Amino acid sequence: xxxxxxxxxxxxxxxxxxxxxxxxxxxxxxxxxxxxxxxxxxxxxxxxxxxxxxxxxxxxxxxxxxxxxxxxxxxxxxxxxxxxxxxxxxxxxxxxxxxxxxxxxxxxxxxxxxxxxxxxxxxxxxxxxxxxxxxxxxxxxxxxxxxxxxxxxxxxxxxxxxxxxxxxxxxxxxxxxxxxxxxxxxxxxxxxxxxxxxxxxxxxxxxxxxxxxxxxxxxxxxxxxxxxxxxxxxxxxxxxxxxxxxxxxxxxxxxxxxxxxxxxxxxxxxxxxxxxxxxxxxxxxxxxxxxxxxxxxxxxxxxxxxxxxxxxxxxxxxxxxxxxxxxxxxxxxxxxxxxxxxxxxxx
Amino acid sequence: xxxxxxxxxxxxxxxxxxxxxxxxxxxxxxxxxxxxxxxxxxxxxxxxxxxxxxxxxxxxxxxxxxxxxxxxxxxxxxxxxxxxxxxxxxxxxxxxxxxxxxxxxxxxxxxxxxxxxxxxxxxxxxxxxxxxxxxxxxxxxxxxxxxxxxxxxxxxxxxxxxxxxxxxxxxxxxxxxxxxxxxxxxxxxxxxxxxxxxxxxxxxxxxxxxxxxxxxxxxxxxxxxxxxxxxxxxxxxxxxxxxxxxxxxxxxxxxxxxxxxxxxxxxxxxxxxxxxxxxxxxxxxxxxxxxxxxxxxxxxxxxxxxxxxxxxxxxxxxxxxxxxxxxxxxxxxxxxxxxxxxxxxxxxxxxxxxxxxxxxxxxxxxxxxxxxxxxxxxxxxxxxxxxxxxxxxxxxxxxxxxxxxxxxxxxxxxxxxxxxxxxxx
Numbered sequence: 001x002x003x004x005x006x007x008x009x010x011x012x013x014x015x016x017x018x019x020x021x022x023x024x025x026x027x028x029x030x031x032x033x034x035x036x037x038x039x040x041x042x043x044x045x046x047x048x049x050x051x052x053x054x055x056x057x058x059x060x061x062x063x064x065x066x067x068x069x070x071x072x073x074x075x076x077x078x079x080x081x082x083x084x085x086x087x088x089x090x091x092x093x094x095x096x097x098x099x100x101x102x103x104x105x106x107x108x109x110x111x112x113x114x115x116x117x118x119x120x121x122x123x124x125x126x127x128x129x130x131x132x133x134x135x136x137x138x139x140x141x142x143x144x145x146x147x148x149x150x151x152x153x154x155x156x157x158x159x160x161x162x163x164x165x166x167x168x169x170x171x172x173x174x175x176x177x178x179x180x181x182x183x184x185x186x187x188x189x190x191x192x193x194x195x196x197x198x199x200x201x202x203x204x205x206x207x208x209x210x211x212x213x214x215x216x217x218x219x220x221x222x223x224x225x226x227x228x229x230x231x232x233x234x235x236x237x238x239x240x241x242x243x244x245x246x247x248x249x250x251x252x253x254x255x256x257x258x259x260x261x262x263x264x265x266x267x268x269x270x271x272x273x274x275x276x277x278x279x280x281x282x283x284x285x286x287x288x289x290x291x292x293x294x295x296x297x298x299x300x301x302x303x304x305x306x307x308x309x310x311x312x313x314x315x316x317x318x319x320x321x322x323x324x325x326x327x328x329x330x331x332x333x334x335x336x337x338x339x340x341x342x343x344x345x346x347x
Numbered sequence: 348x349x350x351x352x353x354x355x356x357x358x359x360x361x362x363x364x365x366x367x368x369x370x371x372x373x374x375x376x377x378x379x380x381x382x383x384x385x386x387x388x389x390x391x392x393x394x395x396x397x398x399x400x401x402x403x404x405x406x407x408x409x410x411x412x413x414x415x416x417x418x419x420x421x422x423x424x425x426x427x428x429x430x431x432x433x434x435x436x437x438x439x440x441x442x443x444x445x446x447x448x449x450x451x452x453x454x455x456x457x458x459x460x461x462x463x464x465x466x467x468x469x470x471x472x473x474x475x476x477x478x479x480x481x482x483x484x485x486x487x488x489x490x491x492x493x494x495x496x497x498x499x500x501x502x503x504x505x506x507x508x509x510x511x512x513x514x515x516x517x518x519x520x521x522x523x524x525x526x527x528x529x530x531x532x533x534x535x536x537x538x539x540x541x542x543x544x545x546x547x548x549x550x551x552x553x554x555x556x557x558x559x560x561x562x563x564x565x566x567x568x569x570x571x572x573x574x575x576x577x578x579x580x581x582x583x584x585x586x587x588x589x590x591x592x593x594x595x596x597x598x599x600x601x602x603x604x605x606x607x608x609x610x611x612x613x614x615x616x617x618x619x620x621x622x623x624x625x626x627x628x629x630x631x632x633x634x635x636x637x638x639x640x641x642x643x644x645x646x647x648x649x650x651x652x653x654x655x656x657x658x659x660x661x662x663x664x665x666x667x668x669x670x671x672x673x674x675x676x677x678x679x680x681x682x683x684x685x686x687x688x689x690x691x692x693x694x695x696x697x698x699x700x701x702x703x704x705x706x707x708x709x710x711x712x713x714x715x716x717x718x719x720x721x722x723x724x725x726x727x728x729x730x731x732x733x734x735x736x737x738x739x740x741x742x743x744x745x746x747x748x749x750x751x752x753x754x755x756x757x758x759x760x761x762x763x764x765x766x767x768x769x770x771x772x
Contacts, residue, residue: 001619001620001625002619002620002623003624004624004625004627115635116638129638129639144482146482223737231593231634233448236447236456240734242737258461259461261483262460262463262479262483265479265482266445269475269478269479273615273617274615274635290646291642291646294646295650295652297653298652298656305667306663307627307664
């Protein structure tokens with residue numbers, strides 16, 4: 001999604017939260033200078049002070065329910081937004097958010113919630129929009145590595161022992177420990193071609209791993225689906241298969257790769273279309289200003305050229321030399337080359 | 348050059364057919380021989396939905412088998428499987444969407460993916476499709492040309508029409524095609540009306556399917572089966588197009604709306620990145636964020652200056668956008684370059700024939716299995732229901748339930764099952 005360039009007053013955007021949220025924060029953005037301020041061992045003051053010292057014009061805080069109203073008042077910037085990335089059940093946390101957010105409060109102007117709120121208590125909060133935890137796709141590979149066959153299983157979302165035994169007969173399976181660091185998780189995703197995922201809940205609500213896997217170009221095979229309103233399309237963007245069918249499905253994937261490469265490519269594209277952290281947060285900030293004061297927002301906009309260029313015809317070079325040394329980067333190479341001339345379209 | 352377009356239903360209005368007709372008729376104008384190749388004889392219904400339809404030569408596949416073409420282009424994905432029947436120097440695919448997403452049935456999805464399995468010439472209109480095709484089929488040739496905006500059918504207005512009164516919202520699309528999201532759009536509008544947003548609604552549809560929707564208790568003005576050269580008059584009566592389709596190729600309707608000085612609210616569907624910019628010429632929401640649409644409608648209905656900002660930029664976008672003449676020249680020069688180069692993929696014809704044979708046998712088997720009523724392939728239930736069914740199966744297999752089953756006689760089980768079936772059916 002392309003978003004109207006922000007006003008010139010929005011130059012520095014800070015993100016504050018636990019280190020686990022870092023893959024969900026844009027490492028860089030064309031629309032503002034962005035920086036992540038990790039909160040270690042619950043030391044919010046130090047992270048907020050660092051963001052303040054950096055001169056943040058706007059700040060987005062992950063898990064705002066962890067901040068007392070006093071701490072929320074110390075969040076720097078003219079626009080302060082709390083991102084609630086997982087379902088919230090605690091009445092105490094909701095109450096704390098009610099006291100630390102809203103147009104007349106020295107805290108968060110807006111909050112976002114990962115799904116349409118079900119409870120009236122949540123619906124009463126100043127919710128700007130629905131926002132599942134996005135993924136910083138800029139940190140992910142520039143195309144699915146379609147030749148990779150390695151399977152990945154998370155120990156907290158693991159198939160039954162029988163299913164695991166069947167999977168191991170088909171190829172190497174890596175098990176991701178629940179104690180893995182963010183770095184180790186990313187490394188595991190970079191080595192794998194398929195994520196096999198078991199869950200009793202809808203995917204993505206409590207655990208960002210399936211979305212991260214799709215953004216890394218993995219084929220996700222799961223015994224559950226994503227929330228319907230996320231519009232992640234079963235069979236076209238991931239495979240829904242009951243536990244008993246996993247080995248058979250993987251066997252199909254390996255024997256008939258052409259049929260399932262399309263699924264991996266679409267998953268990788270979908271993450272960029274609707275779950276990209278840079279675009280999502282740019283949009284959040286845009287709408288935050290727009291809804292807070294439409295007149296002031298309109299006055300702050302600089303005029304832009306129409307977002308189209310002269311017609312372009314891009315013919316792929318069929319004479320491209322193959323890259324024998326890097327067969328797994330096939331998609332990445334094509335995508336990178338293709339998008340370069342198209343990037344000339346003004347944003 | 349002689350260029351054959353293998354088409355499906357060309358006699359009825361659709362965005363996809365419009366693209367084919369624009370290219371075919373304008374290639375004809377440039378001196379090339381463009382032929383529409385249809386599965387069988389076509390009966391045209393007058394008045395024609397597209398003014399150029401009658402001018403173009405049409406052949407049935409059986410007739411075209413005796414001819415030679417420089418380029419034979421599949422269009423709707425099913426026509427890929429007929430490419431082999433035509434003798435051509437270059438086999439290609441005018442690919443406007445990933446049409447696998449149009450179908451719920453797994454066997455159609457799998458068959459659709461096979462249409463990308465040979466190194467054809469792919470002519471396509473959207474960057475996301477180029478990316479998809481080149482990643483999936485790196486050996487193919489890909490020609491990316493943006494669709495044009497027809498200056499004949501959608502002449503840009505000088506300035507957005509000035510209007511007083513309530514916000515005027517236009518819904519576009521047929522009722523019965525799930526991914527077009529029309530019923531969902533009316534649900535959102537109903538919600539907005541319930542929340543006090545003030546607006547009036549119209550609906551532009553190739554087919555209303557007999558539906559007569561109301562919003563806020565008021566009937567919706569229906570514009571049905573409007574010939575393409577009159578559609579702009581409908582767009583011109585509204586301020587904003589609300590279109591919540593979930594699958595698009597290049598996404599033409601918002602651009603057509605822009606040409607008449609209207610803006611659009613859409614999902615961040617594929618194709619939007621061709622020309623839409625949130626907050627500049629339109630407003631977009633991710634599907635998970637659809638409750639925001641009500642807020643946007645409220646904003647547009649209460650902030651005329653902001654609405655005017657979007658409409659002005661939308662019109663500027665349409666004015667700067669390429670037209671069909673330019674797009675056709677791009678396609679023509681791409682094809683001419685290949686022709687001059689002597690590039691051919693005619694050797695693919697036996698592979699195309701083999702794939703077509705497998706496709707035919709496979710569909711025959713699916714048809715037989717479905718008639719037998721034992722097909723595991725037909726998705727009688729959606730994914731959510733499948734999860735529930737799987738949980739139910741696991742529940743039935745659990746130890747306590749199996750222990751309980753052992754205590755119940757077979758006759759009683761049979762009787763209970765029959766009673767439940769009667770009640771539930």
